[in-house]
Amino acid sequence: MSKQLFSVSFQFLYALLLASLAIQSLAFPSYESLGGLSERQLKEIIPTLDARVPPSPPGPLRFNGTKLVDDSDHPFRAPGPGDVRGPCPGLNTLANHGYLPRNGVATPAQMIQAAQDGFNMDNQPAHIAAYAAHLMNGNLVTDLLSIGGKTRNTGSDPRGQPAPIAGISEHGTFEGDASLTRGDDFFGDNHSFNQTLFDQFVEYSNRFGGGFYNYSVAAELRFQRIQQSIATNPEFDLRGFRHFTAFGETVFAVNMFTDGRKTGAEAGQLDLKSARSFFRDGRYPRGFHRANKPTAGEGVEIVLAAHPVAPGHNVGVNNYVEDRSRGSMTDFCTFYKFFINTQMKEMYPNPTGVLRRNLNLNLDFFYQSIPFLYDSFSPPDCPQIFPYGRN
Numbered sequence: 445m446s447k448q449l450f451s452v453s454f455q456f457l458y459a460l461l462l463a464s465l466a467i468q469s470l471a472f473p474s475y476e477s478l479g480g481l482s483e484r485q486l487k488e489i490i491p492t493l494d495a496r497v498p499p500s501p502p503g504p505l506r507f508n509g510t511k512l513v514d515d516s517d518h519p520f521r522a523p524g525p526g527d528v529r530g531p532c533p534g535l536n537t538l539a540n541h542g543y544l545p546r547n548g549v550a551t552p553a554q555m556i557q558a559a560q561d562g563f564n565m566d567n568q569p570a571h572i573a574a575y576a577a578h579l580m581n582g583n584l585v586t587d588l589l590s591i592g593g594k595t596r597n598t599g600s601d602p603r604g605q606p607a608p609i610a611g612i613s614e615h616g617t618f619e620g621d622a623s624l625t626r627g628d629d630f631f632g633d634n635h636s637f638n639q640t641l642f643d644q645f646v647e648y649s650n651r652f653g654g655g656f657y658n659y660s661v662a663a664e665l666r667f668q669r670i671q672q673s674i675a676t677n678p679e680f681d682l683r684g685f686r687h688f689t690a691f692g693e694t695v696f697a698v699n700m701f702t703d704g705r706k707t708g709a710e711a712g713q714l715d716l717k718s719a720r721s722f723f724r725d726g727r728y729p730r731g732f733h734r735a736n737k738p739t740a741g742e743g744v745e746i747v748l749a750a751h752p753v754a755p756g757h758n759v760g761v762n763n764y765v766e767d768r769s770r771g772s773m774t775d776f777c778t779f780y781k782f783f784i785n786t787q788m789k790e791m792y793p794n795p796t797g798v799l800r801r802n803l804n805l806n807l808d809f810f811y812q813s814i815p816f817l818y819d820s821f822s823p824p825d826c827p828q829i830f831p832y833g834r835n
């Protein structure tokens with residue numbers, strides 16, 4: 445081969461390589477949120493996606509008692525290289541045991557079913573969590589949602605590490621500040637287990653729970669984490685949905701990480717070895733039995749009553765300013781209005797076609813899951829809002 449020909453064919457191959465890289469980087473991940481994209485981007489991306497009609501959400505469990513869930517059909521396997529895990533120890537556990545797809549990408553319906561099967565999470569709270577997460581962080585066209593971050597390898601990282609896609613780790617949507625075992629996003633990592641914070645979890649369980657994590661510990665630790673964030677995080681945010689989840693999650697660990705065979709004085713007392721297994725490893729303690737009845741937020745009123753911190757945010761370190769405009773734990777309707785009229789409208793100002801259809805279906809599923817929470821949350825007090833008309 446002449447030198448010239450070699451050079452030409454090399455150039456040709458090189459051009460091919462570049463073109464194929466360009467195509468790869470154009471492929472939009474099927475589980476990444478479309479929120480905030482321009483109309484032009486949407487027009488390019490949506491036709492490349494495998495559009496799905498979201499199925500109706502699963503109903504409650506037929507058998508809703510305790511049972512072995514760490515069974516032979518659901519062995520623990522640590523996540524592999526391409527698998528995503530995130531800030532939720534419950535979902536991480538479900539993925540590590542195969543109740544959710546092990547890659548960490550699932551539909552909201554799969555999340556509800558898995559949370560019920562694997563933890564006996566109550567049907568309606570599971571709906572709220574799954575559809576809120578999906579609307580904020582999921583891909584509404586493909587009906588897929590990632591339970592974590594760091595999923596896409598764009599080649600942009602010199603070490604060849606996957607570049608981050610937030611999924612439910614996206615800060616300021618569902619993921620938020622003052623988590624019990626995860627640091628605030630401001631400090632650089634919003635979703636990984638943090639041993640220092642877990643040591644504090646242990647210390648509080650020893651101090652207020654006789655070596656167990658219970659509602660009394662949850663109340664004190666919730667308050668402590670809020671105080672820590674107020675004192676150190678200039679961007680600390682406990683408004684709206686985060687006010688609701690920050691309190692709710694503290695009792696999730698009592699209600700759903702405690703073995704369902706425990707009754708009487710043992711009920712609601714989570715031992716620290718099990719706590720570490722869930723929070724750090726996303727793993728059932730050996731032979732774990734799920735809760736003995738459908739559950740989720742029971743006891744949250746105890747946690748809130750102990751230290752009733754109002755919703756708000758820091759305007760600079762140590763300057764916590766109350767702000768009720770986005771709702772709170774006890775004012776879900778104000779959250780709902782903010783969520784629809786501001787948050788959703790900003791993410792999707794003018795959806796059309798399959799995106800608009802699926803948005804409307806998911807908004808319906810979300811609204812229908814809420815009324816049980818508060819008596820006031822139902823028509824006529826908090827009527828459904830239709831920002832994109834009706835399907």
Ligand code: HEM
Nearest residue numbers: 531532534559573577618619620623624625626693696700
């Ligand atoms: C049904 C779908 C679910 C969704 C979409 C979901 C989502 C999330 C998200 C986004 C967070 C991070 C919030 C933050 O602290 O910044 C979180 C935290 C948490 N979730 Fe879930 N979750 C679900 C089900 C569950 C279940 C079934 C359990 C328990 C069995 C659980 C237990 C927890 C706990 C204890 C935390 C707090 C972690 C901490 O503060 O360190 N979740 N969840």
Ligand SMILES: *[C@@H]1O[C@H](CO)[C@@H](O)[C@H](O)[C@H]1NC(C)=O
Nearest residue numbers: 504505506507508509737738
């Ligand atoms: C659990 O199942 C039983 C029997 O089907 C039913 O009567 C009960 O209402 C269920 N409990 C909850 C909280 O859904």
Ligand SMILES: *[C@@H]1O[C@H](CO)[C@@H](O)[C@H](O)[C@H]1NC(C)=O
Nearest residue numbers: 593608609610613614615634
């Ligand atoms: C939170 O963590 C995810 C995953 O690492 C990352 O993509 C995201 O940028 C982080 N922060 C924010 C503000 O979302």
Ligand SMILES: *[C@@H]1O[C@H](CO)[C@@H](O)[C@H](O)[C@H]1NC(C)=O
Nearest residue numbers: 626627631633638639640641
């Ligand atoms: C864990 O949290 C502590 C206390 O907030 C913080 O000082 C530390 O930097 C965090 N560690 C990691 C690895 O993020």
Ligand SMILES: *[C@@H]1O[C@H](CO)[C@@H](O)[C@H](O)[C@H]1NC(C)=O
Nearest residue numbers: 652653654658659660661712
């Ligand atoms: C938590 O444990 C402590 C120590 O045993 C106990 O005094 C307290 O009553 C418990 N709280 C709950 C709500 O079980």
